[in-house]
Amino acid sequence: MFPTSQQTIGPFFPAEFFGPADHDLTRVSAEAAPTRRGEAILLRGRVTRQGGLPCVNAVLELWQADAAGRFAGDADADPDFLFWGRARTDGDGRYAFRTVLPGRFADQLGPRASHANVTLLGSGLMRRVLTTLFFPRAAEELAADPVLALVPSGRRPLLLADPAGEEDGLRVFRFDIRLRGTDETPFFAV
Amino acid sequence: MTALPEGIEPEVPVPGYPNTWTHTPAQPLLPRPAGRTEMAGPVRLHRKLVPGAVNLAEATPGRPAIGQLMQIGGRILDEAGRPVAGAVVELWQANAAGRYAHANDGSAAPLDPNFTGHGRALTDEDGRYAFTTIKPGAYAVPVQETWWRPPHLHFSVHGPSCLSRLVTQMYFPGEPLNALDRILNAIPDGAARSRMIARFLPPPSVGDFFLGFTHDIVLRGRHATPEA
Ligand SMILES: [Fe+2]
Numbered sequence: 498m499f500p501t502s503q504q505t506i507g508p509f510f511p512a513e514f515f516g517p518a519d520h521d522l523t524r525v526s527a528e529a530a531p532t533r534r535g536e537a538i539l540l541r542g543r544v545t546r547q548g549g550l551p552c553v554n555a556v557l558e559l560w561q562a563d564a565a566g567r568f569a570g571d572a573d574a575d576p577d578f579l580f581w582g583r584a585r586t587d588g589d590g591r592y593a594f595r596t597v598l599p600g601r602f603a604d605q606l607g608p609r610a611s612h613a614n615v616t617l618l619g620s621g622l623m624r625r626v627l628t629t630l631f632f633p634r635a636a637e638e639l640a641a642d643p644v645l646a647l648v649p650s651g652r653r654p655l656l657l658a659d660p661a662g663e664e665d666g667l668r669v670f671r672f673d674i675r676l677r678g679t680d681e682t683p684f685f686a687v
Numbered sequence: 688m689t690a691l692p693e694g695i696e697p698e699v700p701v702p703g704y705p706n707t708w709t710h711t712p713a714q715p716l717l718p719r720p721a722g723r724t725e726m727a728g729p730v731r732l733h734r735k736l737v738p739g740a741v742n743l744a745e746a747t748p749g750r751p752a753i754g755q756l757m758q759i760g761g762r763i764l765d766e767a768g769r770p771v772a773g774a775v776v777e778l779w780q781a782n783a784a785g786r787y788a789h790a791n792d793g794s795a796a797p798l799d800p801n802f803t804g805h806g807r808a809l810t811d812e813d814g815r816y817a818f819t820t821i822k823p824g825a826y827a828v829p830v831q832e833t834w835w836r837p838p839h840l841h842f843s844v845h846g847p848s849c850l851s852r853l854v855t856q857m858y859f860p861g862e863p864l865n866a867l868d869r870i871l872n873a874i875p876d877g878a879a880r881s882r883m884i885a886r887f888l889p890p891p892s893v894g895d896f897f898l899g900f901t902h903d904i905v906l907r908g909r910h911a912t913p914e915a
Contacts, residue, residue: 498764498765498766498767498905499691499695499766499878499882500691500695500766500853500905500906500907501855501883501904501905501906502695502697502855502874502879502880502882502883503696503697503854503855504841504854504855504856504870504871505697505707505870506841506843506854507841508789508791508792509779509781509787509789509791509841510841510843511779511788511789511804511805512789512790513803513805514777514805514807516735516736516737518735519735519736524735525731525734525735526734526735527735529734546709546710547708547709547710548709552710554791558849560724560729560849561724562723562724562727568723568724568727569727569728569729569730570727570730579734579735580727580729580730581728581729581732581735581849583736602723604722604723604724605722605723606720606722609722609724612724614724614725614849616849616852618854619710620706620710621704621706621707621708621709621711622706622707622710623696623697623698623699623701623711623870623873624696624697625852626712626716629724643722644719644722647718647719648717676709676710676712677708677709677710677711677713678713681713681714682712683714684712684714684717685716685717685718686717686718687718687725687850
């Protein structure tokens with residue numbers, strides 16, 4: 498069967514769909530205690546569109562491995578980690594997630610550096626866009642990542658999250674997404 | 688991942704919808720093979736996205752929303768036609784007057800206090816979802832050259848992997864605005880467009896209180912690892 502066509506999420510995705518812990522991957526439900534495995538971190542950034550203007554009311558979905566580099570369904574995956582979170586941008590285009598620093602792993606593509614994946618949905622985006630951000634770790638770990646290697650070398654720095662201090666005892670990383678224009682974020686087809 | 692046939696996904700820019708240009712990447716998308724991270728997804732996402740609000744048309748018990756009450760349901764399937772159980776299905780829509788209960792809707796059309804405008808369901812073992820709602824009204828898009836959206840439902844579906852994530856819209860059969868809608872017609876392939884249109888159910892099969900429509904949604908991700 499052919500997959501159903503995508504359509505834009507439009508400007509009216511209900512605010513009621515965002516629960517208080519949806520942006521927090523370290524909890525499997527709003528009531529659950531956060532996972533105790535790994536290093537909890539904050540991931541923040543700003544989404545902009547053509548002209549550097551803020552992209553307001555956009556929906557971001559983040560998914561990644563757990564702190565040990567395992568995924569949901571693996572026998573030894575962290576049962577207290579959800580692997581997925583959702584956030585929306587504010588009037589200035591800013592978003593925030595709480596998660597754990599993802600572990601590295603190897604798969605059929607090769608050794609994967611510490612990374613997280615983003616789906617971005619917004620009014621005017623007729624299809625979702627996908628990107629992958631990389632946490633700043635050893636240069637050789639990044640150099641060996643087979644997905645980062647698909648990005649033209651001059652654009653690879655655009656996929657690196659930057660350390661941005663600490664808050665409440667947690668390390669903060671910043672990852673900005675530029676949908677179109679100068680320093681446009683590299684996006685992937687899948 | 689195998690590439691989709693041409694014409695299924697919408698083309699941009701959409702005339703009269705300037706955001707489709709300002710928000711869409713100018714650089715070509717980078718092809719990448721799917722590894723573990725692309726195939727991964729949450730397990731039992733309904734713990735976080737809690738389903739249950741499947742009746743949009745009775746925000747106040749005993750006081751139905753204004754409009755033509757209807758039941759909409761169908762199946763969530765994968766590309767092989769197999770039912771997707773445990774999918775979270777989110778629905779949102781305008782009320783009978785074509786107004787969303789959303790801060791960004793500046794339309795002068797009235798709100799309906801008895802209509803919530805949004806709901807969330809979890810598919811059963813057969814991949815089925817069902818909502819009770821009202822048929823939405825059409826609304827004008829407030830851009831320079833105004834155009835009208837036909838009655839439509841917005842769907843957001845979470846399948847077992849992030850590859851199978853889908854946001855789409857559903858349309859109603861026989862609506863004259865369908866042929867003029869710039870968002871529906873951004874999909875080049877006519878057969879793909881016709882798959883976006885729900886099927887009307889004969890009234891005797893639904894009963895005396897509701898209109899009935901059925902609509903199946905097919906998710907990508909044939910090669911995704913099944914949920915544990
Ligand atoms: Fe709409």
